[in-house]
Amino acid sequence: MAGKQGNSSVYDQVVKVTHVYLGPAADRFIERQVENHLHKSPEQLSESDLESLIDWIQVVVSLITDNNEIIEEYTAELHKLAGTSNKSKATS
Amino acid sequence: MKFKQRLVQMVARPMVSYTVLSVTYLLLILLLPASKDSLAEHNFSEFEYRIVRLSIGIIYVIAWFAAFYGYKKLLEYSQLIRKTKEGAAFNKLAMGAAWLAWSFPVALIINNILYAISYCWDDFKPTAIILSNYISLILPLIGFTIVGSAAHALARKNRLQPSLRGIRAIAVLLAFIGAAYCYATFTHFNLHEVGNTQNPYHLPIIIMLTTIMVPYLYAWFAGLFAIYEISLVGRQASGLLYRNALMLLVVGLGVVIIGSIAIEYLFSVQPRQGYFTLDYRLVLTLLFRIMTGIGFALIALGAIRLKRIEEV
Numbered sequence: 366m367a368g369k370q371g372n373s374s375v376y377d378q379v380v381k382v383t384h385v386y387l388g389p390a391a392d393r394f395i396e397r398q399v400e401n402h403l404h405k406s407p408e409q410l411s412e413s414d415l416e417s418l419i420d421w422i423q424v425v426v427s428l429i430t431d432n433n434e435i436i437e438e439y440t441a442e443l444h445k446l447a448g449t450s451n452k453s454k455a456t457s
Numbered sequence: 458m459k460f461k462q463r464l465v466q467m468v469a470r471p472m473v474s475y476t477v478l479s480v481t482y483l484l485l486i487l488l489l490p491a492s493k494d495s496l497a498e499h500n501f502s503e504f505e506y507r508i509v510r511l512s513i514g515i516i517y518v519i520a521w522f523a524a525f526y527g528y529k530k531l532l533e534y535s536q537l538i539r540k541t542k543e544g545a546a547f548n549k550l551a552m553g554a555a556w557l558a559w560s561f562p563v564a565l566i567i568n569n570i571l572y573a574i575s576y577c578w579d580d581f582k583p584t585a586i587i588l589s590n591y592i593s594l595i596l597p598l599i600g601f602t603i604v605g606s607a608a609h610a611l612a613r614k615n616r617l618q619p620s621l622r623g624i625r626a627i628a629v630l631l632a633f634i635g636a637a638y639c640y641a642t643f644t645h646f647n648l649h650e651v652g653n654t655q656n657p658y659h660l661p662i663i664i665m666l667t668t669i670m671v672p673y674l675y676a677w678f679a680g681l682f683a684i685y686e687i688s689l690v691g692r693q694a695s696g697l698l699y700r701n702a703l704m705l706l707v708v709g710l711g712v713v714i715i716g717s718i719a720i721e722y723l724f725s726v727q728p729r730q731g732y733f734t735l736d737y738r739l740v741l742t743l744l745f746r747i748m749t750g751i752g753f754a755l756i757a758l759g760a761i762r763l764k765r766i767e768e769v
Contacts, residue, residue: 388696390766425769
């Protein structure tokens with residue numbers, strides 16, 4: 366919920382991708398990862414944090430499932446997001 | 458208030474309650490007087506009677522373990538998500554599962570005590586059978602009702618409506634089950650004497666119909682409708698990993714409800730004799746108890762996976 370306030374577009378995009386895999390738990394899951402591993406509040410999540418967040422997510426999701434295909438697909442989607450974000454950052 | 462608090466504490470400590478109930482049940486098998494009818498029917502010595510009952514009792518106790526562990530995990534998951542929009546519905550679902558888990562040992566322990574009294578005091582046998590029929594009805598009836606309202610709440614939270622096709626399918630299924638149940642039960646009655654209690658249920662037909670048969674039909678409807686609504690939630694849930702975990706829980710709940718209905722059906726159609734017998738009914742009861750145990754194990758597995766998503 367916190368991610369819906371303030372400068373939260375990166376957070377929202379990460380939650381949107383995560384929703385495909387974790388459904389209603391996506392928002393809570395990403396909020397926890399940002400707070401516990403990046404030591405930031407969801408509103409503070411920026412594009413520069415994405416790579417580090419993806420690394421953490423990869424580790425954490427492997428605790429939820431053994432299915433490597435799903436983990437790879439999920440992290441690839443997040444990497445795409447990071448790529449898009451980086452491009453838009455470069456353009457701006 | 459104190460009683461209510463104690464009850465909540467007991468439900469919140471499933472494994473302690475399980476241990477107490479299991480030990481009580483196994484001790485009762487060893488300590489309560491043996492049925493003379495059982496000993497005569499199977500040519501058992503008292504020692505053989507207790508060994509056979511203990512062997513079957515151990516299978517029950519293993520199935521109860523799965524039941525208590527399953528609702529424990531579901532309760533833990535519901536506590537983790539209590540502040541979310543689905544938290545209350547999952548908590549209710551855990552409570553319903555708890556009722557179903559408790560209903561197996563509680564009914565069996567009370568029935569064993571009632572029958573043991575009737576072994577010592579013949580005149581008590583009709584009362585024992587009547588009470589055991591009501592106890593076996595009431596506990597799962599409450600469980601199915603709570604599970605049903607939890608499933609409905611979850612479906613509403615996810616904005617899911619039961620389809621007309623689905624409702625019709627349940628109606629047809631229930632009509633078949635109900636008709637077969639009424640037919641099989643009525644064969645034990647003399648339909649020309651409405652007030653007669655000379656039947657295996659020791660109840661006049663009108664009382665049997667209104668206080669046992671109708672509540673059973675309602676309970677089975679609630680159970681089947683709960684399976685339908687919760688399967689809607691499971692199938693429509695978003696999130697691949699979340700849905701896989703939820704489906705384990707949904708399938709487990711379905712298996713538990715079907716297994717419970719099957720046991721109730723069996724004991725309603727083939728009335729209780731008031732003593733232990735080794736027959737096809739015992740074999741079927743064991744199979745259905747194992748089935749409900751597997752169902753609860755699936756619930757536990759689903760809840761563990763859902764919990765992990767919320768914890769990591």
